[in-house]
Amino acid sequence: MIDRQIPQERLDFIWALAYGAALLFMLRLVNLQVLGAAHYREIAERNRTQIISQAAPRGRIFSSDEVAIATSKPSFSLIYFPGPSRTNAEIDHMARTLARPLGGDYEDLRRGIYRAVSRGKPVRLAENLPPKIMLSLSELKAVYPGIDIIVEARRFYPFGAYLSHLVGYISKMDARDWALRSKDRNYAMDSRVGKAGLEKTYERELKGKDGGIYLEVDSRGKLSRVLESRKWVPGADIFLTVDSKAQAAAEEGLKKSISGKGAVVALDPRSGAIIAFASAPGYDPNMFVLSGSEKDVLPAGQILPEFNVAIQGSYPPGSIFKIITSAAILESGRVKPDETFYCPGFYDAGDRVFKCWNKKGHKKMDFINGLANSCDVYFYIAGQRAGAMTVEKYSRLFRLGQPSGIALPDERAGNVFGPGPRAVKKSYWFIGDTLNLSIGQGETLMTPIQAAGMIAAVANGGVFHRPYYVDKIVRSDGQLLYRGKSEVLSRVELKDETWALIREGLHSVVSEGTGQAAKITGAEIYGKTGSAQNPQGKDHAWFVAYATVGDQPAKIAVAVLVEHGVHGASAAAPIAKAVIEAALRSDLSAKAAPRPAAGANPAPETPPAPAPKGAL
């Protein structure tokens, strides 16, 4: 036995220390490697891969005649990924060499490269490169490793300011957009998203799946190899019900109008499909494609004309409201259609005299002539006979005070004027109010799309459809994602003879009355002009119309509003005519073909008749 004069148990204690430490380490390893393996594997994967994302082409937007309204075109971006560590002098030199062909700011480039180096992440140095500098850049690519050119798809709107309120625009994400999408793998910080209109509503369908180059990088962000290059998947294409020619006619007409402000809404009365939807002023969505925010592109002090006149502008309807009054007086049974009233040019309401727009007076007027000439006095008397409540009831039936239901944000509902709302406000209803109501003045307000719905209802016999503009959405692999459906919202039940009389009256408005500027050879146009008095300035010009060709049911109903256009007949009717002509071009040419000589009398013989005037 060795006696070492040493307490042996101390060795055991040190041993226990080692043993305990080893056990502790193993427990920790179980925690790390067995339980936490997936978590740490993910971090390791994120560590080593970097993605240079390539934006997928957004889905295209087509009109019903397959003209691309929004499309994508290839665009080249210059990217830099930090390579083997370089000296500052080398970076400066590279930035200087690159700045020459790019025509960009040397300081910006240099800063971009430094940012890439310090973050160890690839950056886009320049976007949307013109093709002519590609060659010189390709040469530089060989000299400076780390710079590369990638192709991406960039949004392009071939017509510029065209259907802009419906299509909307895309732009870089702001903080709120990013907060919503930061979890989404398909979005990067510099991705573009739809900010308004269709681009916003159908962002998910239009987006597609971004492609990307997956790079394996080391701890300094240096590229070690390309893992894979993932091809993008383009977004789904949207086919609109909008007809490109009719839309072009509408945009053109509004642009050429006196004020350049207004709206055109054309519907298919059979379904509620929108054929044209123009709202002026519009904007060119192309200007947002590259920018970060609206502030970058608009001159100081100017704001984006996002106000959508067609659905957000409420205007007094003026004489186009006489269609509703007509329905009311004929349905009330208190006025016979062939009953005549004498129009001396004014109407004495006792304490006040209400004028007709024609100071000379229309003399004897029955219903058809009254509507055709828009005789105010006829409607004063007939409206009074029918009663204000009846007119109010029919204005509700024609969906005043209710949004049309189109899938666009912030639609206005217009305003119903009548004894009902007055009673709600605990105020009085005067006889003058009845007279004003009958001719569409007073407090009645209508949006252009409501006017379009009204005239479409006349065309189709009282059916109100929900206006829709997306015909179908087709995925890039051909799968149909969505098909627009016609939806009946409500129906106005009028007697057949009432419809017939109103239509006859509207037909004579165009054939011999105030709306002769809308006359089209080969088609029957039923329309109504309107001039809405406007305390702020010149009168607003209205024209609502629908057209039939032969015995076919009406295929188009259109409402035109020109702000401060003064006369519906001169300012609004020609636009409606152009839109209808464009929309019905195939029917018209088919009809015109057999007798080519017949198109000789299109221009109105008389200068446009003065527009009807409301009560003063």
Place this chain on the structure above:
Amino acid sequence: MIFPPQAGLKKTRMDWALFLSMIILLALGTSAVFSSVAELPQQARIVRVQLLAIPMGLLAFGAAWSLNYQIYQDQWKYVYGALLVMLAGVLVFGVVDKGSRSWYRLPFFSVQPSEFARVGLILVLANYLDKRIGKIKELQTVLGAFGLCVPVFVLLIKQPDFSAILLTFPVAILMLYSAGASLFHLSIILGYGFISAVFPGLWALISLNPELMDNSLVYYFFHLSDSVLNASVFIAIIAIGAWVLWRLSCKFYTGVPGLYFAGVALVLILGFFSGVLVKKQMKEYQQKRLEVFLSPETDPRGAGYNLLQARVAIGSGGVLGRGIFSGTQSRLGFLPERHTDFIVAVVGEEMGFWGMLLVIGLYVLMLRRLMQGARLARDRFGYLVNCGIFSMLIVYFCINLGMLLGFVPVAGVPLPLLSYGGSNLVATMAAIGIAESVYARRYTLV
């Protein structure tokens, strides 16, 4: 009986379990080193050095094994002298790498003498403790043992090589402990070592965070070493404070020996002086190194980053590992110091949980065999030598793995046999060779 009776019946000359676990760890380490340096620019040099170090290590192991270990006891003065000359020489002839003048540049490789000095010091301490075993309970013995260590520490601080001190100090403590030194004396020494490390450490910390100096006490503390007046005021405060405390405690308890208070005060004052000495001795770059050591956040990516990356590497290995030569964390350089201090993380990433179990298991087996070797040693010197080597490996094992797994603050400590480092490898294998020599000449019943 302190060992199973059959243990000594088979008289083998080699502890095969120890030898084999050493060889397997070496093989694991070498593959991990090769894998981790595959993408490094200095790959060729590292591979060459590793391939050179293995045969040299085996040679050292064989030589140490065949040589009777008792010769180190006889010739302890030469051993001690050689290690001091080695350490002093490196201050003159050595080259600076990473802020420390710790390497001799030789034609094909560099030698780090502190690695060998640590083994030499174990031998010298073992001899000293063996001689003084009768007076092991006396303070002089403990102080004498540290007297042997102090020149080594001073030379190490001169380099400066803080991690070498960090490793050597606990080894000395553990050796004294296993030799049976009084726990009170050991705690005094521990306190002294702690305080002499705390003073320069605190000063460096304060200079790193100047806003702390708004506090006047901190300001005063920071300028303690600037003038003799300040220092003497500080010493006087400690001395008087200790005396007052002693008198106070005498009021409440009877027979409180003043020695304890005097001892504490003395330790504080001595620690302060050695702290001042350390601070005054340090050059600019050494100060920098201490700062990085204390506050790794000054490193731009931070120690937190390094530790996280090490944890990610180990965790991502999972149970089976990602395959040898396939770890992305290590190969792409996310893992810092991957071929040296963080080599175990490479093993963890590439060989997974089983690989880690193997490493820990082999280490524990090796430690176990070293302990058994100590038990079986022919004489007390052999016992103490084995205890020293045993302690050295325990300290390495605990600090390295503890740091990697987040139990211990970051310190640049390698894991012998696995980490890259020629001097460390050769020195460790020589130490195990010495332990084998003790085993080969063990006490047997037959």
